[in-house]
């Protein structure tokens with residue numbers, strides 16, 4: 656859609672004023688700027704997508720971990736989704752930290768009403784964030800049922816890491832050849848596609864993720880980089896996938912893109928503070944002097 660006549664147009668020669676694809680992140684904030692909605696917005700921007708947010712929780716977080724968080728009222732989370740989707744529209748959406756069962760139920764209802772989901776107009780990526788990489792909980796234990804029962808059956812794609820697989824299904828993956836069992840168990844919870852991420856298999860010299868559509872398995876090979884600085888990796892990957900879906904890619908192509916994107920983001924990660932630094936999208940932007 657073109658928007659002619661906006662003030663300042665003359666200063667922006669070459670601008671087309673065309674609205675980019677629109678993606679929505681339903682996630683928590685990270686005061687350290689590495690994960691959560693901060694990572695999501697960075698990935699959206701660097702993938703050429705307009706990013707919007709429905710904030711679920713505000714975390715007090717630094718490079719050493721999550722000190723505390725406060726939840727946003729469930730009706731305010733739903734109202735953010737309703738506001739942006741009814742006015743601006745959405746081409747794809749993703750979830751990150753959802754904190755509680757009441758927020759999950761509100762998100763499921765609002766997304767259903769907004770046409771977000773596996774059988775709806777806008778693809779829906781559910782990243783079932785349960786804890787930070789330091790092990791600090793980001794989801795109440797009694798919210799797992801809501802995640803399984805309300806959100807997974809609506810998802811175009813779910814993207815659990817191995818801790819989340821264990822929490823949700825009881826399957827304890829220790830080696831690469833057990834990823835298929837994990838994918839089958841997660842698929843049984845109702846998503847259209849399942850991506851099992853293998854970052855936590857630290858003994859494995861590679862990071863081979865596994866995608867499953869209920870019939871076919873697709874291996875996503877990748878090098879394992881020797882760095883501790885992988886904060887925000889899962890969020891960045893799910894957001895790159897969501898961006899590709901917003902731009903009209905198939906799930907298979909979007910996940911392949913997301914894997915390449917997060918590989919480069921891990922390769923460009925950097926130290927920050929006294930603990931764990933973030934993966935980086937700087938290679939997609941200019942760092943030349945302004």
Ligand SMILES: Nc1ncnc2c1ncn2[C@@H]1O[C@H](COP(=O)(O)OP(=O)(O)O)[C@@H](O)[C@H]1O
Pocket residue numbers: 788815816817852853854855862863864877878879880881882885887888889890892914917918921
């Ligand atoms: N050290 C690493 N080197 C390369 N890729 C990695 C590394 N750690 C994680 N990844 C990749 O980053 C993505 C996120 O993985 P993972 O760490 O399992 O999820 P999460 O960040 O949700 O805990 C996956 O594609 C995984 O294979």
Ligand SMILES: Cc1ncc(COP(=O)(O)O)c(N)n1
Pocket residue numbers: 682683684685690691692714751752784786787788789793885886887888889890
């Ligand atoms: C608000 C928020 N969302 C998600 C994560 C998970 O990211 P990581 O596993 O890299 O700690 C986080 N730490 N904070």
